[in-house]
Amino acid sequence: MNNNKEIPVKDKPIQRRDFLKTCFTTAAALGTLTFKGKIPAKPEKDYDAKGLPTIIYGKTGATVPRMAIGCGSRFCNVKDPEKSAELLNLALDNGFYYWDTAHDYVFNDVISEERLGLVLKHRRKEVFLATKVGDRTYDGAMRHIEESLERLKTDHLEILRIHSIQSLEDVDKIGAKGGVLQAVQKMKDEKVTRFISFSGHSDAEAMAAMVNRHDFDTMLIALNHYEERKGDMENHAIPEAAKKNMGIMVMKAVRPRETVESLSPEDLIRYALSLEKAHVAVIGMDGLEVVKKNRKLLMNFSPMSPEEMEKIKGNLSPLFASQSLPWMQPGYTDGCRA
Secondary structure (H helix, E strand, C coil): CCCCCCCCCCCCCCCCCHHHHCCEEEECCCCEEEECCCCCCCCHHHCCCCCCCEEECHHHCCEEECEEEECCHHHHCCCCHHHHHHHHHHHHHCCCCEEECCCCCEECCEEHHHHHHHHHHHHHHHCEEEEEECCCEHHHHHHHHHHHHHHHCCCCEEEEEEEEECCHHHHHHHHCCCEHHHHHHHHHHCCCEEEEEEEECCEHHHHHHHHHHCCCCEEEEECCCCCCCECCHHHHHHHHHHHCCCEEEEECCCHHHHCCCCCCHHHHHHHHHHCCCCCEEEEECCCHHHHHHHHHHHHCCCCCCHHHHHHHHHHCHHHHCCCCCHHHCCCCCCCCCC
């Protein structure tokens, strides 16, 4: 499915490199995929935070805004491709140059990566771009990476993540011979991506195992708001990543408001950004006013005191007694279709 219209932009279009046509080759006899081509690392000077607060993203050394644009289910609820492009252009014009998406972000027939591609083909050099690959096999992951690059209208990434770590068994599968880890490592070696990463919602021990068994640059992790998680994300997995100076981005900051209406999005975002070891919070955005409000919040941000953070945790108590929301159920994939 791809019925997105061409979005007019003032900038002169950047032609895609010819190598995309040949960068992935299927070796039918061997049943493997091989990347052909090396892309130079992206210079930092192209990024412009427009005055937004920024931070050094752990050992990556990259400077990023403290808030990233999440392009999952909430973003995909913007059904009109022109409106989603307008949102992304406004975000970029206001300094939100860190964009996070995934191969499997498909919601109501809206493919997130394709929507980003409408803008990236004109403004790629301005964006710090992350996507995720969910397939656990080498060949499957390489095919998904190829498809992601095609959708995103680019030939390189800033971050390539292994999507949604589920358990210690999943960690074993990822690191096995012929697994997805070999694919993302190859993409870094070949300079298709500057950095490699992983994400997870459900198992603090599995997230810590990914940190300690392998050499990743960053981690994207859900906060403790996730009812079905096992273990303590904020006090176990995040500190393990911090020990290795990894870039740490947190997600699901605003989700509790769906259950506890007294919580404000602003306070929940402040809580996420006040976590001592977290660098960035990724926030889903679905409208121009949301972008503007988040810019204002970030420009006026001040960390919460320990007492304020404890109060937020206390207000979250009703959340943990509820299992009625789809996003709390085992197997939920954030509105995505694999």
